[in-house]
Amino acid sequence: MGTRQLELFVRERCRSGTLTVTEARHLFDWLLAIRDPAPTIYPFNHLFTTLVHMNNLTNHYPTIFSLFNQLTQTNQISPNVYTYNILINCCMRVDRIGLAFVLLGRALKEGPGSNPGVFNPLLKGLCKDSRIHEAAAIVLDKMPKLGCTPDLFSYNTLMNGICKMGQIDKAEELLDYMVSKGLQPDVVTYTTLIDGLCKKGLLDKATQILQCMISKGLEPNVVTYIALMNVLCKKGEIEKAEELLDFMVSKGVQPDIVTYSILIDGLCKKGLLDKANQMVQCMISEGLEPNIVTYSAVMDALCKKGEIGKPEELLDYMVSEGLEPNIVTYTTLIDGLCKKGLLDKATQILQCMITKGLEPNVVTYSALMDMLCKTGEIEKAEELLDFMVSKGVQPEIVTYTILIGGLRKKGLLDKAEQMLQCMISKGLEPNVVTYNALGCTVQTKRN
Template sequence: MGNLSTHYPTILSLFNRLARPRGISPDVCTYSVCIDCCTRVNQVDLTFVLLGRLLKDRLRPDPMVFTPLLKGLCRDNRITEAAAMVFDKMPKLGCPPDLISYTTLIKGYCSAGKTSSATELLEKMIGKGGEFKPDVITFNTVIDGLCKEDAVNKAFSLFEQMHPLGVRPDTVTYSTLINGLCKQGAIEKALKLLDCMASKALEPNVVTYNTLVDGLCKKRLLENPGKLLQYIIYKGHKPDVVTYNAVINALCKKEENEKAKKFLKDMISRGVQPNVVTYNTIMDGLCKMNKLQNAMKWLDEMVSKGVSPDIVTYSIIMDALCKEGKTDKVEELLDDMISRGVQPNVVTYTTLLGGLCKMKELEKAKKCMREMVSKGISPNVVTWNIIIDAFCTTDDVMNILVNMVLNHGAQDYSAYVSLIKAYVKRGNIDEAMCVLKRIKQEGLKLDIDAYSPIHGMLIEMGREDDAKDLIAQMNEKKADD
């Protein structure tokens, strides 16, 4: 049917013709189709108009009418309205929700991060004695939501309830649980579940294997990645770029870059094209081994292969260049990066600032700071610390630092803390106290990071009574919080 949104006016026009006097009266199925079309083109509010017309035509809706409406509300994160529809509106209209209605709402809860509500609804369904017995899709939805929230034990509890209810777990169920276990580092349990899966005559898919490969690699338990890849291929599955990336990443961390390059060649020979993550992984491994020139060659190769570098690519190379003191090359790379449409972020500028400050190129660092602020990029705590270490004894840059804090401080608590540290390093205790006062006025939550530098300096100055007062203020603030 092509792009449905282009047919939207035609659908409505046809529907209106049907609804005209003396025309063919739309039935429930017609309304259902029209409501579904409206939600697919993000016109959820219009579905309520259609629902009103359906009721005006004295038609009795069925759950098929409400399902697309529920999907649209959940997609737009209007979960409260969706729940009211299921628990209140539908029963009042003589249309009790069915399994699909409940499953749709459960999926909406999970997508909105309300997994506890989804679990509660699933348990109600289980407790209704089979009236709305959940199916494998319902269970998979909640199990996936729980695993994403790292509540794997709760997910297993639901998994164990499936069999007594006559619901057979499928490949998705097992893959989801294996993924949850791998993220927790429970690789042995994940492997046991894989064996259990095989005993149930369920075939793992490439997603299952990718999860295991990634988990095994991160735990450094995969002695011979090649054998596992051969096994995956033997089982009839084609390893994809995710599979290879996990293995290549593991090899690079073990500084086995030659093996990593062999796997890269193998993946290409099997028709799997490397992506930006593949190249970034290899370049990062080389840079950590102080092989910057080799990494630069890989950058040229990825560009020649039509793979566009991203912000991570440039950050890896820039960091390595800065460590070697090649700040001019970093500035060239920054220009190249911008020309390719990759916008620098706070990490980019912080990396460059760190390199410039390390090389004592303070004028270039000041220019970098101004450029960063002009682009609306707020410094992070690492940026502030670099600036303070390099410039806190320099009056003109101290003014830049103060202006930066005034521009960004209300949005960034670390900016104020950094300014306090800068004043303390300069011996300006009164200025540091003023910044502390400003933090309070901004309504930001104070912690030990703000008080500690001032307290230390007061002790050094012999102002013990003032130091005690400061501690009292801090304790009073904690009590208020």
């Protein structure tokens, strides 16, 4: 097989999705043995990329760097920008940031380091680890000093990291800085900033940025609209969210499952179940199958309305459709059953949840404890607390408050006081609800 034929064969094997680490090593050695003519760097990059995206990267990443060292020792085939991009990305995925910096230094020494593609995976990893200060120093200082001009991906990566840290002022400053450097922000840049503003509840500012984006001829995408809809629904402005959906569709942007799920959840929280069901039907008519998040939102609304039979039917329907209910789904139903006083049914659902390998969380346990306290079974509630802790689930303020209220109602004031002290010793500060649960007698005793 000639050099060109072997390169094509390697590319096809990498694209097949069936390549193993052993076969990759064999193909690598075969490529390295060819001399007349020597292969290009591209088939090696194909092999590196495939190895990085295989399962259990932590186990086989040393193989990748062993192959890379063999490649560089030949002095016939030089790694390019993409080679270093792949390997630095590998370092970040296995949390070997020190090795990533070593590779960066080598790239700078050998030439490819002047390309931002070498820096970008490092920036992405730093931002993912919340090392924003280091990422900012690289983009704003080190790259320019090394003769490497940051590209749009570099700035967008940094923008995303800054917004995730909630440093919106700095994100806005970065946008202005980009423009001052002659770089035109794209849809990703603006959408990242809009999402950051929305998460901080700054809807007016987000809308201003949206208008600025549109004025520059950039069309918002589905992610942009989702960010705005999410904050509108959280604020309870469901009508505006629906208007935004209509506007989005009029602009030719098709809603996805996340868009519908946000709106359905918003409608459910407002108690507009009929509208939520209509939205579910609309979603299905568009060829989108409701997911766990969608159904869990509807289930929560049904439980809050006290229509407890319907959530159980919905759970059965979800399972029949091949959807696996998650902790949120089960906990929602358990909480609804407990609020209706159906402790036996709630316990059955709990057992079902555990048999499926799902561990109850603090909300699940708190719902059951609340029911036990309301029925006067305080001893069982205390046993459940001990069991919960033995399973590694830490009680929260709500958990302690439920138990304190239950103990007080049983006249066990000393035990309620002890529970309060236990709560404080765990670093949890009692709130107004906790003190209300304690009652005046115990508060007076504390004072």
